[in-house]
Amino acid sequence: MSLPAFESQAREWILDTTAGLGFDRVDDPYDVAVFHDMEFEQEKRLLDQHRMWQRAKFEAGYAALDWPAEVGGAGLDSSFADAFIRLENEHCPLRPHELISVTMHLIAPTINLLGTAKQKEVFLPPMLCGDLLACQLFSEPDAGSDLANVSTRAVRDGDDWVVTGQKVWTSGAQFAGWGELVARTDPDQPKHAGLTAFLVPLDARGVTVRPIRQMSGGTSFNEVFLDEVRIPDRLRLGEIGKGWSVALTTLAFEREGGSDSSSIGGQFSQLVSTAENLGREHVPRVRELIARVYLRQKLAQVDTLLDRQSRAGGEAPTAGGSIRKVQWVDKLTAVSAAARAILGRDLIADTGAPGTFAWNAHVLGAPGYSIAGGTDQIQRNIIAERVLGLPPEPRADRGLTWREVRAAQSTA
Template identity: 50%
Template sequence: MTRTLDQVPELSNFAEEVRAWLSSMFAPRSAQSSRDKPDLAVFRNLSDEDELQLLNAVRDYRRRRFDAGYGAVTLAVEHGGRGLPASFASAIAQAERDFEVPPSTELISVTTGLVGPAVAMFGTEEQRIAYANPLLRTDLLACQLFSEPGAGSDLAALSCRGVREGNEWVFNGQKVWSSGARFADLGMLLARTDPDLPKHKGITAFLISLDAPGVEIRPIRQMSGGSSFNEVFLQNVRVSDSMRLGEVGQGWKVANATLAFERTASGSVTRKKGGSVAELVELAQSLGMADDPLVRQNIADVYIRSELRAATADRVARAAAAGKSPGPAASVGKLMASDVLGRIGEIAADLLGNNITADIDHDQFAWTEHLLGSPGYRLAGGTDQIQRNIIGERVLGLPPEPRENRDQPWSQRDKR
C-alpha cells in the first residue's frame, strides 16, 4: 500500500507532537550541561564498559521511540515504516537536541540507518519478520562487513569468498573498519560468490551471526584514541542460504542502496560529528581572538561552507520526500561534510597553537579529538576521491576513469 498525500501530517504539528513526547521522558538540555562535558570527538574514545553502558541507554530509548511510531518514519509503508518525507526524520533529530536524550553511536546508526532499512528493502518476508523490525528497534545490533584491506575505495574488488555447499555457504576472508563489530549480533556481509563473473556481478549479500564458529573480531586502535573500528576474520564460517539478502549475484545492488543511505546520513546536518562552527566561534571568543580579521575571515569561510552543506542536505531530503534516489547529491553532501569537519579542525588548531596537544583546559583539549578524528571522516562512507569521481562523472559529465578490467572476470584480474 502506498501512503497518499492526505495521510502525511503537517510537519509543524508532527514536530510539536514529538517534542511533547520527548518532554514526557527527558529534561530539557541545558546550555550549562553541554559546556560541562564538551563532546567534540568525531569518533568516540570509550572503554568497552562505557560503550556498553551507552549502548544500553540508547537501545532503551530507541525501543521506546520505535514503539511510539518514531523509529522508522521515512521507511516505506510496505517495508514497515510510516512512509513520511525525510524532513520528518530531521524534525525528530532536531527535537532530540533540545532534550537529554542519550547520544547515539556508530553501531546504532549503522543498525537503524543502514542494515535495518536494507533488510526491509531486500529481505524476504521471513527475513523482514525475523530481522527488520528487531534491527530498527535495536533489539538486534548489526555492523557492516564491506571493506577489506585490498578493497576499500574499490569495494567491488573484494576477495572474501563465499562457496555454496548444499543449503549452506562457507565464507573465508577478512573485513576491516567495521564500526562496533565486537558489540554487534549480526554482520551484513558482502562476499565474492562467483569469481568467474566481472567483479561487480559476482558479489552476494548476506546476514551472518557474529558469534558463529570461525568468526574472530579484533579492535583497531585509532590515532584519536578510540577503538570503535574492528577487523573481522572469517575462517570456514557456515551460514544458511536463508540468510542471503537478495538474489545470488545481486550484492552490488544491495551495497549501492546501503551506501546511498550512509552517504545521506554522513552529509546530514542533523547528525553532530565533532565540533561545530558555533563551538569554534565560542573558542575564538574565549581566547580573545574573535576580533582578529584573519580569524573572522576563516570562520566566515567555514560558516558559508557549513550552510552550503546544510542546503545540500536539504536537497537530498526533498528528493527523498519525492520518492527519488539521493543519487550524486548524497556524494556532494558527504564530501562537503568531511571538508567542513577538516576545516573546523584546522582553524581550531591555529587558534590553540601548542595548547591543542596539552591537557591544560578540558574545553580546549577536547578539540584534539576533533583534529585527530576528522581525517577518518574522509574515508567513512566512501573516500573523498570516490565521491569526487561520482560527482565528476555523474554530475559534471567528465570522462570516466579508465576501467580496463571492468568487464573481465574477477578471477582473471591479475592476468594480462
C-alpha cells in the first residue's frame, strides 16, 4: 500500500473507531496544562479509555506499525508509523497521559531491544494491546540528576533478588502494573558499574506507592517504597552489573521523543488567539516572544524529520536526543514567557475571561520538564562531551567505589 492510501485508510479507521468507542471529548481550546490536574477516578477513567484505544489499534494492526512482526508489529517503514501518529493526534479526542507514553515509547522499546526472548513474549503483547502499563523506577531522593548514585539495593538470594530502597518522582506509578527498576547490586564497584536493571510487579509484597501532590494540583508523580521485595532472576533486564546501559537506553528513548511537544502544553496558535482576544497582538514585546515560540515549533518539526531519517536507517537512539530534549524544554519556557507577557496580572487571577487564567497551569507545570528525563545541565554536559567532543566534566568520585563515595559523603 502506498503512503497516501495508508493515510486515507487510517484516517477513516480512526474517525470511525473513536466515534464507536464513545470517548470523552476535550473541546477546551485553552487546555494548555503541562501536567494533569485530575481526581483519582477521573484519571483512572482516562487511562481505561486509553487501554480501550490501544487494544483497538492492536487488533486492527496499528499498535506497532514499524516494529518487527515477530514481536507483534506490522513490519512497515517508520514513515507509516509517523503518519499514523500524526493522524491520531489530529483526530483522537483522548487527552495524552504520560503513563501510556512511558509504557509504549520507553519501556516496551527497551524490552524489545535488550530483553530475553521470554521477556519479549511475556511483556510486549500485553503492552501493545494496553493490558499492561509500566513506569520507570529510576530517580531517588539522593539520585536525581546524578542517577548513577542510586542506593536502592538488590541482594542475590538463590534464584531471587531481594530489593530494598525508595524511588521518587515516578510518573503514573499509582496506575502502573509493573516498573522498570534500576538497583545497586555491587556497592564495591564504581557507581556506574554496580547497577542492574529489573522488571518489578508493583503488586508484589513490600511495594508501597504514595502519590505526591504537585503545586499545579495533580498527582502525576509518586514515591515508591520497596521493603525486601523479592524479584525472580528471570525478571532481570540485561546482564548483572549492566544496569546503567539499560537505564541509558530507556533515557535515550525518552529524549528522542522529547522533540515532539505538539500534545503537551500551550502552542503558538493558542498564544496568538489569547493575544488577539486581549487586544495585545500588536505589542512589540508580545510579538517578539510569540515569534520565538513559532521558531521553536519549526525547529521541533525539523527534529522530527531527523528522527525519521535515523529510524529509517535502523539507528539506535543517540546523544542527539539530548539536543532535542533541550530544544523541547526551551520551547516550553518560551511559551511560558509569552503567556506572562500577554496576560500580566490576569495570569494569577481568574477573571472568568476565556483563555486567561488557564495559562497558569502551563506556567506552573513547564519547569518540571527541565528536570524530567535528566536536568538541562545534565543534557548540556552530554551534548558537550558526546556530540561536541569537549573534555569531560571533572569528577571527584572517579576511580572510587560507590561505597567509598558514600562513606566520604557521610563524613563530609
